[in-house]
């Protein structure tokens with residue numbers, strides 16, 4: 412984390428949370444994360460860090476001490492003009508549908524009676540096809556553990572047009588349109604993706620998701636295949652979005668039609684939102700990752716990342732509320748959309 416960011420969190424952490432709650436523009440706290448695990452996950456750990464059970468349990472205790480959990484149904488009704496949310500409300504959301512949700516996260520939430528929404532990529536449920544970024548994660552893991560031959564590193568760097576010292580960031584930077592490179596590079600590195608993913612089972616299967624529904628949790632779409640929306644045409648964005656919401660509602664009987672952007676919603680146009688929020692098969696709510704900024708429609712809710720293990724949720728919450736209050740005071744709390 413940069414020094415400026417560290418200072419910001421430090422300043423925020425010294426401010427009482429009750430003061431920040433009053434100053435913030437929005438009454439609803441919206442953290443997002445992906446998984447909780449006590450082990451290194453070889454296809455994820457090299458891409459982003461996450462919390463362990465102990466840190467997550469502490470986060471839940473903090474949230475329950477200072478805020479009130481609400482369900483997706485309550486949020487949908489409130490945003491559509493129904494009953495307002497209780498003061499200091501929070502809604503937990505988890506993206507991607509990883510197997511740690513069924514094995515670790517959901518049981519911990521159930522034990523404390525906390526509702527949550529799980530946003531799923533239907534293409535990957537059941538682990539028959541694999542997310543290309545998890546292949547990149549395995550490559551980074553292999554590079555860092557020193558198991559890749561020098562000749563393979565050289566060939567990979569050449570293929571990506573990078574120097575050998577820039578190989579890791581070149582791998583990290585492979586976008587959706589160039590995703591076929593993941594298999595090509597995997598071959599160079601001698602990685603058996605099918606074998607590894609069959610053993611690791613990164614995503615939940617159908618039965619595990621049904622278990623979440625039986626336990627009272629909510630589901631949403633997160634695109635079919637988790638592309639970068641910035642690389643898609645408008646028609647592709649709309650198709651990925653609506654197909655994922657239709658799949659989640661159709662296969663698991665979820666009544667609320669909600670969607671969370673994969674990666675980021677930055678640069679997504681007004682035309683996308685009018686196509687997805689209006690007409691037949693419209694989505695009820697859309698969740699983004701733009702740190703609680705207000706968006707062009709009250710049905711678009713911006714969340715913040717609460718997954719970084721070096722920031723306890725208390726500091727994260729105070730940071731986001733302070734940021735929101737400062738943005739509101741300076742009149743700059745609105746996402747820009749063309």
Ligand SMILES: [Zn+2]
Pocket residue numbers: 506507633637672673674
């Ligand atoms: Zn995601």
